[in-house]
Structure formats: structure tokens, C-alpha cells
Amino acid sequence: MIIMVIIMEGKETKKDGGNLVLIIIIAVLFVVTAFCAYKLGVAGRSVVDDTNLQKGGNTSVPNEVEGKTDYLVLVNKQNKLPSTWEETVELEDVKNAYDEDIKVEKEALAQFKKLREALLKEGVNIELDSSYRSVKRQQEIWDEFTEKYGEDYVKKYVAVPGYSEHHTGLAIDVCLKKDGKLIYENDDMMKEKEIWAKVHKKLADYGFILRYPEGKDSITGYAYEPWHFRYVGSAEVAKEITEKGLTFEEYLKQNK
Numbered sequence: 001m002i003i004m005v006i007i008m009e010g011k012e013t014k015k016d017g018g019n020l021v022l023i024i025i026i027a028v029l030f031v032v033t034a035f036c037a038y039k040l041g042v043a044g045r046s047v048v049d050d051t052n053l054q055k056g057g058n059t060s061v062p063n064e065v066e067g068k069t070d071y072l073v074l075v076n077k078q079n080k081l082p083s084t085w086e087e088t089v090e091l092e093d094v095k096n097a098y099d100e101d102i103k104v105e106k107e108a109l110a111q112f113k114k115l116r117e118a119l120l121k122e123g124v125n126i127e128l129d130s131s132y133r134s135v136k137r138q139q140e141i142w143d144e145f146t147e148k149y150g151e152d153y154v155k156k157y158v159a160v161p162g163y164s165e166h167h168t169g170l171a172i173d174v175c176l177k178k179d180g181k182l183i184y185e186n187d188d189m190m191k192e193k194e195i196w197a198k199v200h201k202k203l204a205d206y207g208f209i210l211r212y213p214e215g216k217d218s219i220t221g222y223a224y225e226p227w228h229f230r231y232v233g234s235a236e237v238a239k240e241i242t243e244k245g246l247t248f249e250e251y252l253k254q255n256k
């Protein structure tokens with residue numbers, strides 16, 4: 001813009017310059033505008049390209065399940081995990097915050113690592129708590145939590161085996177690390193509102209959504225869980241869901 005003003009001012013003062021000068025000015029402006037538009041286009045595409053790179057990267061790795069994972073699979077209290085799911089998902093082993101071996105879907109894990117790094121730069125430390133759970137493990141959790149917290153709590157927070165999004169490997173529960181200490185109990189984590197606000201703001205950039213937002217119990221079937229993120233396959237989809245303030249259920253209904 002500064003260049004344009006300088007050129008325009010030059011044009012005003014050189015009244016005797018004639019048509020040639022005017023043509024040159026127009027030509028220069030055209031080239032500058034075209035160049036800027038090109039650069040903007042490149043920058044605008046980089047987010048999408050990055051996502052594609054993630055997917056494209058997989059093609060170089062020979063793997064039977066590649067390309068089949070349905071990143072928009074819906075598993076909730078009404079929708080059971082598809083029976084063929086295990087054949088279509090590639091899980092990767094990783095250690096969680098407690099040094100336990102857990103599994104996360106490959107692409108979701110790669111994106112989670114990037115999300116974690118980006119947050120660390122802002123002084124926020126999220127760590128992996130849990131992700132993939134077999135139906136058998138979900139049953140154990142159901143029993144364990146019933147004993148510990150009672151049936152009402154379990155019905156509110158724990159999924160019936162077969163109906164947990166954690167069976168997909170695309171859901172990640174995190175815990176927080178603050179002043180060198182892990183915060184992992186649900187009640188303690190609920191208190192960290194400022195931290196969650198920062199975390200939630202970054203989710204969509206890496207293809208994650210906050211799966212159980214506040215006040216949407218009637219749609220999602222779950223009370224607010226600031227720690228439960230769901231990978232939806234791309235930043236584009238995650239941003240659409242987040243920016244429109246939709247739940248995953250509402251998004252899928254609109255995009256069928």
C-alpha cells in the first residue's frame with residue numbers, strides 16, 4: 001500500500017509525464033498485485049497442504065489399513081463401534097503421562113504431538129492420559145468406577161462397553177502438568193478453567209474438537225469433559241465444527 005501511495009503521489013506531481021508514465025505505473029501496480037495475490041495464495045494453502053502431507057506421508061509407508069480409516073466415525077450412546085473397525089485403524093504404541101503403554105490412532109497421535117508442542121510454547125503442558133480402549137478394558141473401567149463413585153456417576157461419565165468413542169483410537173483424554181505436578185483427577189482438572197481455555201483454542205488447528213462441550217449433554221449424552229478431545233481427520237473439518245459451535249453429532253447431521 002505504501003508503494004501504491006508513493007507511486008500515486010508521483011503521478012499527481014508529474015503532470016507532464018504523459019500516457020507512457022501512466023501505462024508504466026499501471027503495469028507496475030499490476031505486477032505487484034499479482035505477486036501479492038500469489039504469495040497470499042501460497043500462505044493460505046499451507047494449512048491444507050500440511051494436512052495433506054500428513055495423509056500423503058502415509059502412502060509412502062506400506063500398510064494395509066491406510067486410507068480406510070473413517071475419521072468421521074460416530075460412536076456414542078446410540079451408535080455402536082462398527083464391527084469391522086479394528087481392521088481399518090492403525091494404532092501406535094506410546095507411553096502416557098504415568099509411563100504406561102497405551103495406543104492411539106497413528107495420525108491422531110502425530111497431530112497430538114504437534115498440539116502439545118504448540119501449547120508448551122505458551123506455557124501450557126498437556127500430557128496423554130488415555131486413548132484407545134478395547135471393549136474388554138471399557139468393561140473393567142465401568143466396574144471399577146461403579147465401585148469407586150457409584151452408579152449415578154458412572155452413567156454420567158462412563159460409556160457402556162462397545163459404545164465408547166475411546167474404542168476408535170481417535171479420542172484422547174489428557175491430563176495437565178502444572179508446576180511440575182500432574183493434575184489428573186476429574187474434579188481437580190475441572191478447576192483449571194484458564195488452562196483449558198488456552199488448550200481448547202488450539203485444538204482445531206491440529207484436527208481435534210472438544211467432543212463434550214459444556215451444556216450439550218442432551219446432544220452428546222455426556223456432561224462437560226474439558227479433557228476429552230476427538231480427532232476428526234483434518235484441521236478444516238475441526239475448524240468448521242468449532243467455529244460454528246456445533247457438537248460432532250450436529251455436524252454429521254448437517255453434512256450427511
Ligand SMILES: [Zn+2]
Pocket residue numbers: 166171172173227228
Ligand atoms: Zn475420554
